[in-house]
Amino acid sequence: MKILVKADAINSFAKLFGAELNLDERFVVKRANRYFLLNRELKKLAKACEKWLYVETYLGKVKGGEFHPSFPLLFMIAEKAKNKITVDDKSAWLFVCGRDLFKEGILKIEGSRRKGDYTLVFNRYGECLGYGQIVKDLEKLKGGFAVKNLLDIGDFLRRERPRSSRSLKF
């Protein structure tokens, strides 16, 4: 079993949202290009037979030098993130359908409002729906295109068919 030498790659990803994850490298393992977080008991089992495909918590994968986070990782980050945007119901639904966010649908902004920064996107129930990149300074923006959708939970439905890359250069 290969131990991911730089679990800090994942910790650094969390920092993009202002979150301190501090994953313990001893429990981050790699299978092909995929990363998993596991506990002591499952680590023992995964070591006993190394041909596993999936174990405990999937964190994401690296493909073509890009890190593609998993949803469990996003949910872990969501608990500690500073950069958060809460949107109304209509925008939440459009976001889950892969659409970008407009200023008019944003109910609340926490953390960074700066162009180029990354932010998690929440619905009014406080549930993380994915993440995006702020495309214009939200402080000054009166209306229109505000956050580019980089990943949303609708991805579970789109996985079955070919899709364009929704990843973050990292």
Add this chain to the structure above:
Amino acid sequence: MFGKDFFVGRYRRLGWEFREANPRQAIRVNFMNVRGVDVVGRLKGLGFELEEIPFIHGGYWIVRSEFSVGATVEYLLGYYSVQEAAAQVPATLFTDLKGKTVLDACAAPGGKTVQMADLMDNTGVIVALDVNKRRLEALANQLERCRVKNTVVYQLDARHVSKLRVRFDRILLDVPCSGNFATDKDWFKRRTLRDVERNARLQRQILAEAAKVLKDDGEIVYATCSLEPEENELNIDWAVRNLGLETVEIDCYGEEAPTEVFGIKLDDSVRNCRRIWPGETQGFFVCKLIKRR
């Protein structure tokens, strides 16, 4: 030996008069993910009309919906799974899953794996196997969506599970089977008795391997969605006589299984198995077995 008349005649001899079936669409709440969330209330708010499934805690039939129940935010967040009602029964038959080492021997696409993880509240360990890599991808997606954290997945034939050198407290054998007409409109055209017998042989091999890796006093739940006794009662009778397993009385939806099949007298304990004939659910067969010290 094939065709609708042939199989319907067999069902009649087992005590069931054929009628068309329309299994209702059903969901099951993943309690591990909905603490503080009124998922049923939210679905009703979206226009879904739900009816509690009387024999499954947290199971609901979809009475009416304005859009797909598999495309809501609540579904994508893993608050519930779409799972046919009879298929929700097997995982509920185990006693005390929490903290246990559990084998899901034919796991993909993972509906019952997620259900067991939910019943275990993500404690213990589930070892989930399947042979088909494509189906395992669907399983991995389910585990990710439903935030399952206690599972390790292997691409492995259940007939070789002893290679893992793990002994299990609980084993779910939702074995590959011939299926039934309720979920396959061409079933009577496609299936022959030879298919059924081939599947029954495979199922016996899986049962035998499972018995090897089961701890003393451990439990196996054996399930098929086949109506054919070769894959059900006859296999359980064989397991009781040859594998050191005993059936256990279960209290669940379904009818007591027959102990005489087409003139063959089976072990009396086969009556502990349950047959679910198609109707508002699909057809199913379940049995709980225990390995005595």
